[in-house]
Amino acid sequence: MRLWGRLLRLHEAIGRTIDNLRISLEVVEEDLWRCRGLIVAEDVYAVNDMPPYDRSTVDGYAVRAEDTYGASPYNPIRLKIIGTIYPWDEPSKIGTLGSGEAVEIHTGAPMPRGANAVIMYEDVSVSNGFIEVYRPVSPWENVSKKGEDYRRGEVIVKRGTILRPWHLALIASQGMSKAKVYRRLRIGIVSVGSELIKPGSAAGKGRAFTYASTEYLVKAMLEEQGFIEAKYYGIVADDYKTLESITETMAKENDLMITIAGTSVSKIDIVPKLVEDIGKWIVRGLAIRPGRTTSMGIVYDKPLFLVSGNIVAAWAALESYIIPSIYMALGLKPPSRPSVDAILLRRVANPVGFRSFVRVRIIRRDGELYAEPYALRGSNIYSSLVKTHGYIVIEEDREGIEEGERVRVYLHNPI
């Protein structure tokens, strides 16, 4: 029985998927305190020079640099203190600093006119209204110049940036307390299968069953991307009409959908039947291992990803295909995992044409890192994600990776 056509290679599948993931997210103005992890919808411009004026970067004394030339512990130079300037003072508080004069200045305070350097508290001693300077300072030493960080009118955060902590602080530093961001991408998730029961519920008598668990992985992997909100629609038994009606609801309420399990070609797999009846395939089967039943179609005008109910197959599909496709469709760079280089301890084989994701444990020995492929290779082995440190990728054109080869390990658990 020939059940699958040629499986698509990953890069080809991602290309087709991006072309068909037409996502349109509304722009909302959100309080900056709630913007972490969201995507900026419009370029953000600087409204002020940053810093807004020349200012001191340390606590000390504002001076004319030339006055300090030649200063040393053996030849201290005396300057008269003519006042103090605080971060909230206008520079005009002090007139113009003359030769032989110094102004006490605090971190962040504006430089008084005439001064062009700050000497730190540590480099002077104070007595009777004078400082004694023990070392020379260069012009503009310990001074942050007006506009050196950002100029008024400059783009400070580009459209399409995922807001990390430093972006939020930068926007706030310009006096803005809100940002225009895209609302979160909504993803609906449903599990399919008569054998599935909800964790925490009692098992039926006289039937084998499986607790629905892959849905927890799928929802959490999606929501680790801050700009996604995922909603779980529960379990549909292998009942075509119910699946149809829940899918229609999901399509209305979400930007895209994911079905878990029922992806294969057996008679009881109703999700493919739904796609064939009322939608169309974009990707039917993917040349990755595990995860080859991973597919993508359009149903009720919305993108629908089909992932296996097997935990490792679902993981590989999300990690290598679905999450990168979503990022790229939104014009974002896919996330990168921490990684280490290690020496492979045992050969791993690869069927040519497939891209394999092999979970490994990292072992430290004599200051060198080794990667040991996890012994249980099945696509439904929870321990292969939980008891390993990361995974290696074998490209489509390779028959395997030899023992002793150096590999890059992408980490998912701390070593």
Place this chain on the structure above:
Amino acid sequence: MRLWGRLLRLHEAIGRTIDNLRISLEVVEEDLWRCRGLIVAEDVYAVNDMPPYDRSTVDGYAVRAEDTYGASPYNPIRLKIIGTIYPWDEPSKIGTLGSGEAVEIHTGAPMPRGANAVIMYEDVSVSNGFIEVYRPVSPWENVSKKGEDYRRGEVIVKRGTILRPWHLALIASQGMSKAKVYRRLRIGIVSVGSELIKPGSAAGKGRAFTYASTEYLVKAMLEEQGFIEAKYYGIVADDYKTLESITETMAKENDLMITIAGTSVSKIDIVPKLVEDIGKWIVRGLAIRPGRTTSMGIVYDKPLFLVSGNIVAAWAALESYIIPSIYMALGLKPPSRPSVDAILLRRVANPVGFRSFVRVRIIRRDGELYAEPYALRGSNIYSSLVKTHGYIVIEEDREGIEEGERVRVYLHNPI
């Protein structure tokens, strides 16, 4: 003026800090759907073998492996189909599989008695109630054995694990819908300084001012750790009594506290005065660059971190000291950033005794990665976090890193 004693080196500061971060978090039973990123409070045990019975990992036909020996496209072997078994069926549905017989079986379904392998749909053809087998299968091929993943009574998730997507799925696969986790660590944050005003509010007349912005960085960096909830208590002008009262409130409502700005030694820095008056220092000044004013004390019996109001100094303190200390005090491994190796394009100097965090841009040239130190080195330069890709670390015993040396770059923005 000698204002600082010997600054503590980072590893020493972390050691002292951990000894004094006595955090006691209550254990709560939380719905598994809300456990992402939280810390498990008790070892979780398997209540069932996983898989609970021998089961098929593919769609196909359960057979006796011995019956298929010698099968090939030129010499197919015929087996009689005696029934079908679904994932929800008990294995007893089919009696015992005899020689020359096959049972159609779906992914996840229990193996019928007598069968010891599954042959995939792709490797057979079907006609008139028989399959023709074109290749032999080995005993236990395409079968996941009872208990091979986890054995009943085994610890599946250890106390102290941060719950990632695969841990949630594993717990759910055992039928549990809740987990015992620690409640989130509560951190109170307050900004200190008369020059600060809230973003979005109007600037006062006749005063220089700075929009409070580092607080956005601090809160977001903390909350990127899923097990932390941070509360911002606003801005305290340089008023000692108000600071005292807000600190007392924060100490009551939180596990630890952070003050932003006012960390230094100048007369207007009231936070150090508060620590000296009613608390004690654990770390007073830290040998990191930027961030040397970073300090930690105990006030109202609660840990208090003092970070600079300068964005880069605050970032370095959180990245290298505060966040790792919190992880270690909770018995967790500190988080690791993605990193790449690159060749340094320009020498960077380091004052011996300090650990420096130098922000760099990554440049790709002829397939090689180069790291270019960011030109503006001040500790209040927002662009040095926003326009760079990552940072390099210079250890305390080095005077710098030479041009052309290979360095590890820890990434904070996508390349």
